[in-house]
Amino acid sequence: MPELPEVEQAARTLGAQISGATFDGTVRVSWSRTIHDIPADTFGGLLAGATVTGWQRRAKWIVLPLSNGMTFVAHLRMTGRFAVLPRDEADDAQQRVAFGLTDGREVRFIDQRKFGRIRLLSAPELATLDADHGPEPFDPSLTPATWHATLQSTSRVIKTVLLDQSRIAGIGNIYADESLYRVSVHPLKPANTLSKKKATELLAAIRAVLRQAIENGGSTLRDYRDSYGAKGTQQDNFQAYGRTGQPCGRCGTAIEKITVGQRGTHFCPYCQKAPR
Ligand SMILES: [Zn+2]
Known part of the structure; x- marks a missing residue:
């Protein structure tokens, strides 16, 4: 089960591939609970036109701030992982969701056990997620x-x-x-x-x-x-x-x-x- 170092590495390697990229709003869903049963059109409507402005990690969450003020967050749980692939590349059998980018690639979430979760958070929702967790181990305020x-x-x-x-x-x-x-x-x-x-x-x-x-x-x-x-x-x-x-x-x-x-x-x- 991924812990801080694994999530950090997953976030860094995802951010390296899609920082500066823009979601086109297409969302292909094969397991709706991954995005909390939100309809693909609704999720895509919120994502459309949003550019990824960087990457962070909070606790065991991957955190991608977006240009529209929302934040794309993902919890890998047991077996979740991301891949960034050309749109015409074949789907993985364990792929749960794919998010289209305007450059012809897709951000794909592959998750054998299906416990991973992806959400789009408003600023207050992100603040709540933050408040639900204790200090980061490397936070200087943790003395x-x-x-x-x-x-x-x-x-x-x-x-x-x-x-x-x-x-x-x-x-x-x-x-x-x-x-x-x-x-x-x-x-x-x-x-x-x-x-x-x-x-x-x-x-x-x-x-x-x-x-x-x-x-x-x-x-x-x-x-x-x-x-x-x-x-x-x-x-x-x-x-x-x-x-x-x-x-x-x-x-x-x-x-x-x-x-x-x-x-x-x-x-x-x-x-x-x-x-x-
Ligand atoms: Zn010993």
Whole structure:
């Protein structure tokens, strides 16, 4: 499931292809729920003549500002990906929506599992989406002090807090496990029992893990591709995630897998001491 680095890479590679391009208003829909069951004509009418002015990412959302004041946003969920192709190129069997551009290309959304969603937001709707999420991990306003205060405010286990998009945006199962491993914090440790020092270390680890993953184009376990169709390589650097039974890189103990909040969770039982 794409997390911050994968969405960042997908947004960057989509933006690189269509910044400055203009939607012609044609929308071909094969799975209407992808665009929230809005009729193709209605969606296309809002898009027609709008030029993509750049690209951003907010949490796990791809965000493309448009010249008409609206914003094209997409959530990849499990298997969504974009491709920008000439209009006469054959459709992918798992393609859900295609948006025409005035230059003869199409922005196509391909999504095997069909959970991905695309919306056109007004400025107030975009503000609501923004407000629904916590700070970005790289936001300078997220300081060790504010992060420690966030952790102090809840007794839920730290793994669950890292996945809570209203506390910190963009982290999913992979990068939560990798971050906790780096600082030797057990995933079941209550958030409010982390010291200021440990909270500071964890924030630095989150940033380091995400930065490395962004540099490597994200992780591809099965389905993830960027908007050029390329895989990420960060999976080659995993130290905990998906390494059940393999030796910890620090102490040699076998990595264990438990379930936390219904999510498979990987950790070293020696380095990451269980909370008492
Ligand atoms: Zn270890």
